[in-house]
Amino acid sequence: MITLRQLRYLQALSETEHFGRAAGRVGVTQPALSAQIRELEEQLGLDLVERLSSGARLTGFGKEVVERAASVLAEVRAIEGLSERYRGPLSGEMRLGIIPSVGPYLLPRLLPFMKDNLPELKLRLRETITETLMRELLADRLDCVIISLPTGEPRLEAAPLFNDPFYLAVAADSPLGRKQSADMAALEDVEMILLEEGHCLRDQILSFCRIPPDTEQLSVTNLTTIIELVETGGGVSLLPALFTSSNGLESRRVRLLPFAEPAPKRQIGLAWRASHPGAAQFRDLAAQIAGWHAGLSESPVSATG
The missing domain is CATH 3.40.190.290 (D-Maltodextrin-Binding Protein; domain 2)
Known part of the structure; x- marks a missing residue:
């Protein structure tokens, strides 16, 4: 099953084009992020990332997945924002x-x-x-x-x-x-x-x-x-x-x-x-x-x- 964690990690990788920087952005280790991306690729049966010596670049399929994932993650943020609002102002x-x-x-x-x-x-x-x-x-x-x-x-x-x-x-x-x-x-x-x-x-x-x-x-x-x-x-x-x-x-x-x-x-x-x-x-x-x-x-x- 695709998880929100995997989508967040993939989005971070698309923005940074580097496994180490992407891991730093989401607050995990590079091996942990790499493992989640690899697991997502196995679940989908296609490569999402082209792994380069200088970093990483999303494949055409990977770019389309990130584009669709953006709306999903935005809705999740909206739900999280609702909970923050109901907990009290400015929290x-x-x-x-x-x-x-x-x-x-x-x-x-x-x-x-x-x-x-x-x-x-x-x-x-x-x-x-x-x-x-x-x-x-x-x-x-x-x-x-x-x-x-x-x-x-x-x-x-x-x-x-x-x-x-x-x-x-x-x-x-x-x-x-x-x-x-x-x-x-x-x-x-x-x-x-x-x-x-x-x-x-x-x-x-x-x-x-x-x-x-x-x-x-x-x-x-x-x-x-x-x-x-x-x-x-x-x-x-x-x-x-x-x-x-x-x-x-x-x-x-x-x-x-x-x-x-x-x-x-x-x-x-x-x-x-x-x-x-x-x-x-x-x-x-x-x-x-x-x-x-x-x-x-x-x-x-x-x-x-």
Whole structure:
């Protein structure tokens, strides 16, 4: 008889294409996972996996089995979610995704709050770019995600958590560094440093600055590298307050210039599938996070560098 365990293991293998990584994802040893996959193959009478020296690849038959198994596992998750909801609000396991331009700067402060106030909630965290989070959320590999809104996806429900305004980061000894505030018009002739393609923050900044997406720009992998380049005069960038307030930039050779209203900002929110049985939990969680963030004492952001 085919078991849910076997289907879960096969799904993990399809996502990782490696027996060891798949075993780590589902929390078992590699031999245990391999044995279950082999048993499933024997039951079905066909190979599900092509075993390679560098990893594993599903056969055509294996891919079709995983595709059909996804709906079965999603329904099982829904049943498990129902039991968690009836046990009480915000309890049980929650698979939470978060974008890289938010995770490192929000989670160190948010997680202690959640541990103290939601002790029955067990989080499994996943940090990656928006496109991947959305795909995994719709495929039921995540329960909810913290991303920039709007989602643009009608199958999702979302609730705002907080607004995150942008500052213009410039070298303190540059001509722009002598200004007291930022002006979009002054950015037309300067080198803009952005995150690499795939990050929603990049797209937002291009939109704010009215820069065509296909314009060649200096691109890097993380916000810390952006600061290092700005500091040495390599260009300027827009940085979210969530990042600037978490990194002690006042001690570096960087000035953070506020924009005149209406200042550019992004809205950070929690999103989940509208059909998820835990939707009521996620609305409660969003309300609690929003209330917690609103109560934080504002960290002063230096414009003097």
